[in-house]
Amino acid sequence: MIVNKLIIKNYRNFIEAEAELNESLNIFIGDNGQGKTNLMESIYVASIGRTFRLNSESELINFNEKKSRIEIHIRKNNYNIKIEIILEKNKKKIVLINGVKLEKTSEMIGILNNVIFTPDDMKIIKGSPIERRRFVNIDISQIKPKYKYLLSKYKKVTTERNIILKNYYTKYENKDIISIWNDYLVNIGTEITFYRNEFINNLKKYAVNIYSKISGNKEEFDLLYSSNIGNINNLTKDEVKSIFYKKIKDNFENEITRGTSMFGPHKDDILIKIDGKECKYFGSQGQQRSAILALKLAEIEIIKDETGSYPILLLDDVLSELDNKRKKYLIKHIEGIQTIITTTDDHELSILTENFNKKNFYINRGKIRNITN
Template identity: 40%
Template sequence: MYIEQLELENFRNYKRIKTSFSKNINIIYGENAQGKTNIIEALFLCAAGRSHRTSKDRELININSSRFKVKLIVIDNSKKKEIEYSYESGKKQILINEIPIKRMAELMGNLLAVIFSPEDILIVKEGPSLRRRFMDITISQLKPSYFYNLQQYNKILNQRNNLLKEAQEKKSLLDTLDIWDEKIAWVGAEIIIERKKFIERLCKISKKKHYNLTDNCEELDIKYKTFLDEIDVENKESVKNKFVEEILKNRRTELKRCVTIAGPHRDDFDIIVNGLPLKNFGSQGQQRTAVLSLKLSEIDIIKDETDEYPILLLDDVMSELDNKRKSYLFNNLKNMQTFITSTEKDYFKEFQYISFYKVKCGEIINS
């Protein structure tokens, strides 16, 4: 799988461009604030259905316009596929081969992508929401049904929370709470099982990669944290029943606080190096290396699951890595289309199969 062509219209600082890419390594270089990251953002948007920088599509519109469009031509198993993402008047539209999709889950898997940017260190340093997002983006690309379950879970969660609030004034609504408990537990069990399986695979692969990256000095471990003590990934009924039991235990507290206490919306995972939590005890360099291990493992998981390499998007990360980690990263780029943004061009000249694209003031020049 690789991206053959990109077309942008009124996207960020680009008014209208169309450019073709190499199926190997593409270096997007230029001075700061010229639009390099905007290219990465547009590509990722068509893979994940959302920007990695903002949750608001209106922020992607060129300042002199009221709409934007991103269009990709993707080659997948020698067949051309067209993905178009547009936004106008508060509404987004996504077309696959000129046919509008009815729900976002239909986009998932059409373009497999892994993104690595300096902000990804926040996966280690910040709160659980970023770690849940990391899990959800990867699993959703592999299993569109998982993305659909996430959407359904959030809808049910909001409806259940509203019910808890409204029941303060109208006690008769409590009679319907058991129905919502069953709904949220069924969908939540699906999410928990998929996350558990993903983290187990991620831990196994990233442990080896991190060991190599650190000259066999650091052992990386990843532990999934959810509200259930034991999870049988082969028995959804059991997970669902335990979910319901936990809900019933929390009933009195939930009615006081008017919020759903237990569920995958509070999941997290610990990143541990040599037995210590990396968030609390790791240096900046250790945290960055751990994230690199996670991202490289993400590539392997996608390849194992789909028998295809994802598109790799590296946004200004080369300046964050030392020479050893740069070399290790480049050794992992074989057979995979890669986009790298950088202010420097000379560093990449020694490598083979590289195409250069200079970005200046919202224009791309293939050099």
């Protein structure tokens, strides 16, 4: 899959901008606050349907406008596909694929696959388990359409079940209906756990190798899905379900007291280890950065395995954070993968990518200029 062209209108600080991308490397150079991250974000929105930042949807529209538009042309499996997103203040966003309006935004997921790496991604290591669950949720959703559906169903189940737990002794009928919600929780929860465990095991296969190369074969990387019902590796779905049921049964009074579902994938975590120690607590800054890099590069390979083609790689200002050896490894690794790199300083990057097939762009106050010579 290749992104050929990007047209954005009234998107954040871009009033009208267009870029024809190279099928290999694209470097966007610009000072702070000129629109580099905004540009990456527009591609991400055309991929996932929402931003990776904390902003609300209406904040994506230029401050002085009411309507914004992202148009992206991609080439995939010998077909040309046009993705259009129309954002309007106080209205539901509209997504069109080759001019046909989608009923649900979620239907767009999987058309334009991306892997994004921003300095903010350090929170995958440093942050709470929520950040790691979000990371796997977004990634699995890109390759397994059913997963997203299961997640939204599971969310409804935990919400409903929690209401019943909170009022358990005040409504007589709760004693009858709780078992239905237990079944939902266990069945959907186990499906989600299996998707995630498989994804993490696949990710691990690539990431271990990549990390080893990044660290010059000096350090060992490990990745583990940590289910809060216990060790689930090598168990069948039925075995996991019976452990899950037992956990609920043994802790039922506790759940009622707390008024919340204490077990299930909404409480799970992913352990990232270097030389046997948890990276979150014992990893140095450089090791943590390398761990994220290994995860992101492994993710690219998984998307390729699942979909048959590489996703677009978006590297937002991450080079400056890496030491020289790691920079060189990363640049070498991305050859053959369509990549967008943003940078404030192009000097070092131009040396590192000297013989690359590439295009350079300059971003200044929401305007894009192709400066490839």
